[in-house]
Amino acid sequence: xxxxxxxxxxxxxxxxxxxxxxxxxxxxxxxxxxxxxxxxxxxxxxxxxxxxxxxxxxxxxxxxxxxxxxxxxxxxxxxxxxxxxxxxxxxxxxxxxxxxxxxxxxxxxxxxxxxxxxxxxxxxxxxxxxxxxxxxxxxxxxxxxxxxxxxxxxxxxxxxxxxxxxxxxxxxxxxxxxxxxxxxxxxxxxxxxxxxxxxxxxxxxxxxxxxxxxxxxxxxxxxxxxxxxxxxxxxxxxxxxxxxxxxxxxxxxxxxxxxxxxxxxxxxxxxxxxxxxxxxxxxxxxxxxxxxxxxxxxxxxxxxxxxxxxxxxxxxxxxxxxxxxxxxxxxxxxxxxxxxxxxxxxxxxxxxxxxxxxxxxxxxxxxx
Numbered sequence: 410x411x412x413x414x415x416x417x418x419x420x421x422x423x424x425x426x427x428x429x430x431x432x433x434x435x436x437x438x439x440x441x442x443x444x445x446x447x448x449x450x451x452x453x454x455x456x457x458x459x460x461x462x463x464x465x466x467x468x469x470x471x472x473x474x475x476x477x478x479x480x481x482x483x484x485x486x487x488x489x490x491x492x493x494x495x496x497x498x499x500x501x502x503x504x505x506x507x508x509x510x511x512x513x514x515x516x517x518x519x520x521x522x523x524x525x526x527x528x529x530x531x532x533x534x535x536x537x538x539x540x541x542x543x544x545x546x547x548x549x550x551x552x553x554x555x556x557x558x559x560x561x562x563x564x565x566x567x568x569x570x571x572x573x574x575x576x577x578x579x580x581x582x583x584x585x586x587x588x589x590x591x592x593x594x595x596x597x598x599x600x601x602x603x604x605x606x607x608x609x610x611x612x613x614x615x616x617x618x619x620x621x622x623x624x625x626x627x628x629x630x631x632x633x634x635x636x637x638x639x640x641x642x643x644x645x646x647x648x649x650x651x652x653x654x655x656x657x658x659x660x661x662x663x664x665x666x667x668x669x670x671x672x673x674x675x676x677x678x679x680x681x682x683x684x685x686x687x688x689x690x691x692x693x694x695x696x697x698x699x700x701x702x703x704x705x706x707x708x709x710x711x712x713x714x715x716x717x718x719x720x721x722x723x724x725x726x727x728x729x730x731x732x733x734x735x736x737x738x739x740x741x742x743x744x745x746x747x748x749x750x751x752x753x754x755x756x757x758x759x760x761x762x763x764x765x766x767x768x769x770x771x772x773x774x775x776x777x
Contacts (some may be wrong), residue, residue, distance in 0.1 A: 410520060414422030414776045415481045415512070416444040417473050420768040422704065424732050429547040430501075431574035431602035432463045438702055438732075441469045442760075443476070445515035450754060453517030455710075456511035457701035459672035464600070464701075465507070465649065465675065472508040473773075480505070480512055481775045492710040493515035493680060498507040506652060506677035513590050513678035514710060515739040522755035529750050529757075534716030538747040542723035543731060544598070544700065547577050551584045558585055567746040568594040568620070568723040574602040581612050585774040586617045587648060593739070594723065605633045608640045620722065621646040621668045634665040644668050648699060654674055661692045668722070671716060672699040682714055700725030705738030709756040712741075716750045737764055 420440050428435045441456040458467040462713050479502050495513040502509075508532055508776050521531055528534075544564040548554040558569055571581060582597060597620050603611060603625045611625060621644045626633045627651035638645045646668035651657050660666050673682040689696045698715040701707070708726065714726050726748055729740035738758040741748050751757025 410491060410516070411448045411464070412485045412489070412516075413446040413448060413486070415446070415476070415515075415776055417476060417773045417775065418442040418444065418765075419469070419770045419772075420737065420765070421770050422733055422737070422751050422768055423700070425734055428702065428732070429545070430572045430598075431600045432548070433461075434546060435565070436498045438637045440704060441472055441735075442704075442706065443511045443515045445512070445514075445519050446525070447519045450516040452520070452522060453706050453760065453768070454511035454513070454515030454518065455703055457672070457703060457707065461578075462542075466641070467505065467507045472505065475505045475508050476512065477773070477775060480508060484512060485775070496677065501512040507730070510674045510676070510678040512640070512682065514673075515601055517679065518755040521604045524755050525608070527752050527754060527757055528679070528713035529716055529752065530725055532679060532713055532717060534713055534750055535715040537720050537752075538744075538749045539712055539720070539726060540567045540714040540723040541726050541728070541743060541748055542566060542570055543727045544570045544725050545572065547550035547572050547574060547579075551581055554581055555588050556582060558586050558589065563744050564592065565746040566727070568596070570623075571595070571597050572596045572726065573599050579608055579610075582614060582617050582619070591618055592619055596620040596623065598648070599625040600663055601625075601627050603632070603635055611637070611643075611750065613643045613718060615642040619643045619653075621746055623670060624650065625715070628771065629664045631660055631663060635663050638667070639750065640771040643753050648672065651685065653681060654688045657685045657707075658692075661689070661694055665728065667694065669694055669696045671696050671701040671714070672701060673710065674701055679710060683717070686714075686717050686719045688729035695719070695721045695739075697722035698724035698726055700727065702732050704733070705729055705736040705741060705758055706756060708730065708741055709738070709751045709758045712750045735764060737761065737768065
């Protein structure tokens, strides 16, 4: 496989409603899309880095810069045996996993399109459709939260995830449980907002029968999660702390988590995500697929990943309409709480040309 060139495309997509977490509020997604052209096909990848270094140290401008100056020149200079070789070529450049993931995804998409194979088949999917959950941001009031949750349950979502932070945790969770009952699959996500000193307070969440509490402590505080897991009954799930299969194996061995959230962009791509899945399956640890407010391109790949056998909990693979009034691809529409896994070659979806033009801010062609 020889790369002819790579296109970096910045697009801007307004969210249907503000999305607030413990680290900030988003109203518009500034997204870096990557199109790889090879001698046989073209493929798409989506960089999930945010506009600022808030969720992680990566951000969209830096991702574009490292691709432009280092990653793309390395890829275009090297004859590739296939997408599985991308990580090795890019390994000398430290970090920048989200940028690397976008490039590897685009190369894999092009390779699979040329060969007529789907992402799901390549990754080892065993399901044609996957159950879907929804992530609910921090709201201005509990009544507003209850209305939002009720709307998502009415749409058919099978699991509710509530974003929490100090001052917005026990009471909102209690209110959702009391209003909608114990049968609702419910979990919370702190995005590193707490410290081990909050363990006694977080233990108050044990009364609500949560599936898990996601990333309560700082991403580098793995041992703190070990201690926290011993002090609360709610299963601890790691997100930001897991950046590789090696990280996952170490966290599981230490007892830092009982569940793992796999976000392909965070770990360097879908091939590493599959390795994390395999490690967790080998240790009997359930996994689920997290989301980063992806467009239909990233959503298609996430659905393929979530169709692997170890993904036993509904993920954040929500329908397109959860975040965008108009997606960059044909929209993914919820059906009885599930989304279909695309079965066409590669990602199985492509950008809609008119929509892509409408949302594009800049394009840059990097020749091979």
